[in-house]
Amino acid sequence: MTTPSRRELANAIRFLAIDAVEAAKSGHPGMPMGMADIAEVLWNDFLSHSPNNPKWFNRDRFVLSNGHGSMLIYALLHLSGYDLPIEQLKRFRQLHSKTAGHPEFGHTPGVETTTGPLGQGLANAVGMALAEKLLAQRYNRPEFDIVDHHTWVFLGDGCLMEGVSHEAASLAGTWGLGKLIAFWDDNRISIDGDTSGWFTDDTAARFEAYGWQVIRNVDGHDPVEITQAIKTAQAETGKPTLVCCRTTIGFGSPGKAGKESSHGAPLGKDEVAATRAALNWPHAPFEIPQAISDGWRAGNTGLVREEQWNRLFDAYAKAYPAQAAELVRRSRGELPEDFEAAARAYIEKLQLDGPVVASRKASQMAIEAFAPLLPELIGGSADLAHSNLTLWKGSKSVTSDDANANYVHYGVREFGMSAIANGLALHGGFIPYDATFLVFSDYSRNALRMSALIPTRAIHVFTHDSIGLGEDGPTHQPVEHLASLRYIPNNDVWRPCDAVESAVSWQSAIARADGPSCLVFSRQNLAHQPRTAQQVADIARGGYVLSDPGEARFDVLLIATGSEVELAMEAMRRLAGDGIKARVVSMPSTEVFDRQPLEWREAVLPSWCRKRVAVEAGVTGFWHKYVGLDGAVVGIDTFGASAPADQLYAHFGITADAVVAAAKAL
Numbered sequence: 001m002t003t004p005s006r007r008e009l010a011n012a013i014r015f016l017a018i019d020a021v022e023a024a025k026s027g028h029p030g031m032p033m034g035m036a037d038i039a040e041v042l043w044n045d046f047l048s049h050s051p052n053n054p055k056w057f058n059r060d061r062f063v064l065s066n067g068h069g070s071m072l073i074y075a076l077l078h079l080s081g082y083d084l085p086i087e088q089l090k091r092f093r094q095l096h097s098k099t100a101g102h103p104e105f106g107h108t109p110g111v112e113t114t115t116g117p118l119g120q121g122l123a124n125a126v127g128m129a130l131a132e133k134l135l136a137q138r139y140n141r142p143e144f145d146i147v148d149h150h151t152w153v154f155l156g157d158g159c160l161m162e163g164v165s166h167e168a169a170s171l172a173g174t175w176g177l178g179k180l181i182a183f184w185d186d187n188r189i190s191i192d193g194d195t196s197g198w199f200t201d202d203t204a205a206r207f208e209a210y211g212w213q214v215i216r217n218v219d220g221h222d223p224v225e226i227t228q229a230i231k232t233a234q235a236e237t238g239k240p241t242l243v244c245c246r247t248t249i250g251f252g253s254p255g256k257a258g259k260e261s262s263h264g265a266p267l268g269k270d271e272v273a274a275t276r277a278a279l280n281w282p283h284a285p286f287e288i289p290q291a292i293s294d295g296w297r298a299g300n301t302g303l304v305r306e307e308q309w310n311r312l313f314d315a316y317a318k319a320y321p322a323q324a325a326e327l328v329r330r331s332r333g334e335l336p337e338d339f340e341a342a343a344r345a346y347i348e349k350l351q352l353d354g355p356v357v358a359s360r361k362a363s364q365m366a367i368e369a370f371a372p373l374l375p376e377l378i379g380g381s382a383d384l385a386h387s388n389l390t391l392w393k394g395s396k397s398v399t400s401d402d403a404n405a406n407y408v409h410y411g412v413r414e415f416g417m418s419a420i421a422n423g424l425a426l427h428g429g430f431i432p433y434d435a436t437f438l439v440f441s442d443y444s445r446n447a448l449r450m451s452a453l454i455p456t457r458a459i460h461v462f463t464h465d466s467i468g469l470g471e472d473g474p475t476h477q478p479v480e481h482l483a484s485l486r487y488i489p490n491n492d493v494w495r496p497c498d499a500v501e502s503a504v505s506w507q508s509a510i511a512r513a514d515g516p517s518c519l520v521f522s523r524q525n526l527a528h529q530p531r532t533a534q535q536v537a538d539i540a541r542g543g544y545v546l547s548d549p550g551e552a553r554f555d556v557l558l559i560a561t562g563s564e565v566e567l568a569m570e571a572m573r574r575l576a577g578d579g580i581k582a583r584v585v586s587m588p589s590t591e592v593f594d595r596q597p598l599e600w601r602e603a604v605l606p607s608w609c610r611k612r613v614a615v616e617a618g619v620t621g622f623w624h625k626y627v628g629l630d631g632a633v634v635g636i637d638t639f640g641a642s643a644p645a646d647q648l649y650a651h652f653g654i655t656a657d658a659v660v661a662a663a664k665a666l
Contacts, residue, residue, distance in 0.1 A: 004295040006223045010040040011279050012079055012292050014252060017071035018275065019285040020092035020099070022266045027093060027101065030249040030262035031069030034220070035154060035185050038245055041226045042183075043076050046234075048149060050302035051081035054109045057331045057428065058309050059302075060149045061112045061128045065121025066156035066185065067102040068264070074099045077110040079288070079296040084108065086286055105426065105454050113426050114454045117446055119162030120419045122182065125153040126168045127423020127432075129180035129240070130398065130408075134378070135429050138403045139327050144316040146327070150234070153182040157195055160184065160203055164447075167416025172240045173211025175398060180240040181233045185220070187249040193260045204244055213241040220245030252279040330376045330429040333457065333513055339373050343507045346370075347500060351536050354528035355499045359521040359562070360463040362499035364389035366506040371406075374431065374510070378424060380408030381435040381461075382417050388435035388463045414440050418447035418460060425456035431510060435461035437469075438478040438520055441485060448518070452491040455515035459506075462520045465495065466617035467652065468563055469523045473642030483622040485518050486590060494589045495520040495616075497565035498528050501588050504539040508592070520562070524645055527566045529586070542592025543604055547572055549581035556663045557605065557612040559585045559626055564615045564634075564654065571615075571659035582663065583609075587626075611666040615659050617649070632662040 013036040021027035042062075050056045064073045071092065077084045084098060091097035098108045102116030112128070115121040129151040136147040159165055172180055184203065188195050204214045213236045218229045226245070233241035250262025253275045267275065276282065283289060317324035329336070346369045355362070371377050371392050378398075381390045395407040410417040414436050421432040434444075441448065441462055451458050467477045485493045494505035494517060502521065509517035529546060538544035547569060548554065556575070560568035565586050572582040585604055587593060593601065605612075605626065612631040614623035620633035627633060636652045649655060 002291070004292045006037070006040060008292055009044065009295050010036040011252075011281055012288050012296065013039060013072060013075040014279070015276070015281055015283070016075040016078065016089055016286065016288070018267060018272055020071050020074070020089050022269075022272055023090060023285070024093040025266060027071060027266065028068040028264050029071070029267055030189070030256075030264075031066055031156065031185060032072035032075065033251045033253065033262070034187050034247040034249045035069065035072060035183070036251070037221045037223060038183055038226055038247075039072060039076055039154070041223050042152060042230065043080060044296065045227065046230050047152065048302070048305050050306040051110070051300065052303060053306060054082060056306050058147065058149050061125065061151045061427065063112055063121045063125040063128070063151065063153045064103055064115055065125070065153055065159045066118065067115030067121060070099070070101065070103050072154070073103055073111065074108070077108065079293070080300060081297055082110045084110070090286055113423070114450060117450065118156070118158040119160075119164040119168075120447060120450060122153055122155050122159055123164050123168035123416050123419030123447070124423035124426060125151050125180060125182070126172045126177065127420040128427040129172065129177040130175060130420070131424050131427035131430055132179055133175070133177060134398060134405055135327070137401060137405060138375070139323055141316070141320065144312065144319070146313060146316050150179045150181060153180070154185065155182055156185045157188065157190055157199055160201070161199055164415045164419055167413035168420060169207060169212065170210050171410065171413065171416065171420065176211070176238050177240045178237040181230070181243065182241070183243045183245055185247055186244055187247045189249045189258070189260050189263060191260060191263055204242070207242045211239060213239045215241065215243045218243055218245045220247035221251065254278050326375065327429070333428065335511065336373055339370075342373055343370060343503075347503045347507070347536060348533070350503055351500050351531060356525055356528055357499055358523055358525050359496050359498070359502045360389045360523060362496070362502035363461065363463075363506065363519065363521050364392065365499065366503040367392045369503070370506060370510065375404070375406075376429060376431050377510070378406045378408065378430050378432050379435070380410050380417060380421070380433070382410045382414045382440070383412045384436055385409065387437070388461060390433070390435045390461060410434070414443035415447055418444035418451065418458075421458045421460075422447060422451050422454065422456045425458045426454070431457055431459065433459035433461055435463065437464045437476060438462035438481050439464070439476050441478075441481055448485070448491070448516070449488055451516040452488050455490055457513055458516045459509045460516060460518045462518060464523045465520045465562060466522070467636065467640040467648045468617060468645045470645040470648065471642050474639040477640035478618070479636050479639060480619045482520065482616070482618045486622060490515045492517040492589055492591045493520060494518065495562040496588045497560070497562055497586055498526050500529070500531065500536060501539055501586070505588060508540055522563050524563065526563055529565065529569070539588065540592075541596050541600060542589040542594070543585055543587040545583060545604055546586040547584040549576065549583065551581060554581040554583045554609065555611060556580060556582045556666060557585060557609050558582050558659065558663065559587055559605075559612065559614040559623070561587050561616050564617060567654070567656045567659055568615055570656035571663065574656065574660050575663055580663065611663070613659055613662045613666065615654065617654050632666060634658045634662055
């Protein structure tokens, strides 16, 4: 066979997608068939990556935001030489294969983020591009461009219809992310058909208004036009670029090209045969001729680029050893050697000082203590920095060119904020934290879920955690949100009861490398709780005995979190006056507690004691997993009201008196 043409190289993508979807009897062939020509040019001529080392730090990041077309990236990875053999493509969408229905980070080598919920891939990519820009500002030197790579995004009409695309794209323009380049698959087809009835935006003008360079009217099936568009995009270093590619969904299919029928279902045996004939592809399913396979590998200069970068970095390390060591540590996700000891010393001093502050203030105090030790910590808030108290003395806006830029003013964009934070974490070199009111976790909910699913090392801060925020009323008073966040698998939720527990929650979240943490803080001041040194150490276990009657047996267990711990402590004292012995358990993180060995959980919540009362200013149903159906829960199963906090607690019966009454009733 002669040297393959670009169309033949692209057809390898098309037919791997067609054959895999046909074998699985499910999937989305239309997008891979439509974007194959764009992907071929990008991956063969421009993408800087190393298939033998998918985690090379200075690689380009490629994000498939329209993740339903996952066979596009699986075909690209296979053809480019990643560890994704043809047997895995044959097992597309099957249990335990590396080719899941949507791309999954950590599951398939070369996949940079988990995508499928439309629009979030674009937001993740914005976070990745921001990470590249900030790391370059900190570590590059005139003679050493150590951090120098692009972030590429494929996205479809659906991604651009989702509101998160507006949030993320607006910020990308504001930040001038010149190494972010997105390709819009403008095929004008979605699941319901021709988009002219529901998507008539002037998308190009929208992105221009956001401050993007927009390259219009590119023929997405013409390699020459695609090549020129990419060169133009790379030449613009002060703005992100949107390349508007007119494509045909299901390209090459005689009966289904340009139709919604090619979007989310196999083409069918007869149409597959017709497409093979139309595109002159006589090869059997999953068969890639050697010449085409060689053609894909011929343009792969990743190994050379990585070796060149390694030599550059070796020279950089000799010239700037401290900066090089710090970058290596951050890229590996390792904390500074002295962080744990410094955090422990801060927490021990805090226990001695005993400050009475709102836990949101205690959170800020912890940031002030920990952030100077962690250049990788990057914060942000959705226009609530002075309410969330996420700013600290060393905060510097990412809109500056300061080498230590570390704070993001996201504006009122909760969904985009959390999705961008996921991208910052996925890029590597950063531990991001973002913040808003707990009630607005609803706005960022799907990004929080993705944070746990991917998973990312992100910290999501939520303040104004209950009816205790007072007069703002039920629109701003979260009642179901704690339970909702706790029900997300792999999501650690912390609701500390005082400044000490707040600091421990921050330390635990920073140290957690295998998933996100949600830190939930109060608006109102919280009483300091006396503890022994051992009790302070036990906070990190998620649940521990805060107060015992001093005897082996007790009459009732009181379990509480956050601002309600002091109610439980007051109830314990009143019960003692009536001759009833109560144990108080503080449970700042139920998820962390549930991971503890059975012996610990039994020691804290002994099964012999069935008289249990939980108290928390939220919905009550969650707590029956700890108190049982025969236990009691003091909480709120209605929406709140507008009034001062003390009046609300009395009105809704979340008081020490109520806890005492519940205990006595048991």
